Amino acid sequence: MTTITKQKAFASLGICIAILIWSYSFVWYNEAFMAYSPLTIVTMRIITVVLFMGIIYLIQRPAMHFCKKDYKYLVLISLFEPCLYFVGESYALQEMSATTVSLLQNIFPFFLPGIILLSRVEKIKPVMIVGFIISLAGVYLLSYSRLPVWDVTPKGMIYLLLCTGSILCYPILIKKLSARYPVRHIMFVQYTIGAIFLLPVCLLNIRQDEVLSLMRLEQIISIIKLSVFASLIACLFYLNAIRRLGVLVTVLWMNIIPLITFTIESCKLKLGLDLISFLGIIMILIGILSNQNHVNTEMK
Numbered sequence: 001m002t003t004i005t006k007q008k009a010f011a012s013l014g015i016c017i018a019i020l021i022w023s024y025s026f027v028w029y030n031e032a033f034m035a036y037s038p039l040t041i042v043t044m045r046i047i048t049v050v051l052f053m054g055i056i057y058l059i060q061r062p063a064m065h066f067c068k069k070d071y072k073y074l075v076l077i078s079l080f081e082p083c084l085y086f087v088g089e090s091y092a093l094q095e096m097s098a099t100t101v102s103l104l105q106n107i108f109p110f111f112l113p114g115i116i117l118l119s120r121v122e123k124i125k126p127v128m129i130v131g132f133i134i135s136l137a138g139v140y141l142l143s144y145s146r147l148p149v150w151d152v153t154p155k156g157m158i159y160l161l162l163c164t165g166s167i168l169c170y171p172i173l174i175k176k177l178s179a180r181y182p183v184r185h186i187m188f189v190q191y192t193i194g195a196i197f198l199l200p201v202c203l204l205n206i207r208q209d210e211v212l213s214l215m216r217l218e219q220i221i222s223i224i225k226l227s228v229f230a231s232l233i234a235c236l237f238y239l240n241a242i243r244r245l246g247v248l249v250t251v252l253w254m255n256i257i258p259l260i261t262f263t264i265e266s267c268k269l270k271l272g273l274d275l276i277s278f279l280g281i282i283m284i285l286i287g288i289l290s291n292q293n294h295v296n297t298e299m300k
Contacts, residue, residue, distance in 0.1 A: 014237030049225035088162025095156030135287020141280030253279030
């Protein structure tokens with residue numbers, strides 16, 4: 001097995017771990033919502049990641065240098081994620097169920113192949129587009145099968161649209177930067193800038209009871225789990241997957257998230273698996289597996 005093959009295998013394993021973490025993170029969100037507002041959760045989540053990574057960087061003291069021409073990209077990715085994505089997702093989860101949010105999040109990226117072609121970050125073979133369409137059609141079928149129990153609200157959709165720009169643009173910018181810098185450096189800088197963006201807003205809106213809750217370990221444990229697992233570990237795996245597997249293949253892997261949340265919520269609500277849902281699940285898996293031999297074909 002060559003070094004490149006090993007790197008891609010590790011990236012595939014990493015994105016699978018990230019998907020499992022993100023699929024379960026909705027449970028931690030619901031725990032955190034009992035004591036905190038979405039803005040406080042997101043801000044504390046970002047600050048916790050910065051503190052964890054900052055301690056590691058103080059111990060290791062790695063060399064970190066970014067070219068001035070890339071400063072604008074670092075600010076943009078910080079705006080897309082963690083700011084817009086985390087805020088939009090958190091408020092959307094207060095308005096709608098986890099399954100509805102995850103399904104809608106994975107319907108929006110049908111523009112992605114066109115954006116990749118326009119940005120010229122990687123080549124897309126026709127078979128990759130076919131696999132993408134098959135997987136996306138599977139998500140549509142899975143969504144259609146859940147229409148009777150959907151809880152879509154106008155306010156929730158507005159919040160969810162904040163995530164759309166991040167879902168479509170963030171991976172493209174990461175692909176550009178990860179070719180020149182280690183992903184851990186990119187992540188540390190983007191979360192630091194994100195903390196600078198959100199902390200003043202959070203301080204102006206934080207409630208007194210939230211301040212008191214932050215002083216109790218049992219109250220902040222859900223935020224710590226979101227920070228360490230859903231933000232730090234999962235996001236590092238996600239960034240590495242974009243670098244090694246490419247944008248389109250990584251986003252295809254993300255279609256497993258609604259599949260898992262769909263399964264979990266179906267078990268909770270004791271809903272059976274109908275033919276449409278079964279076809280949707282099969283199409284999602286076919287679309288993902290059909291692209292595994294066509295990863296990371298970069299533009300020269």
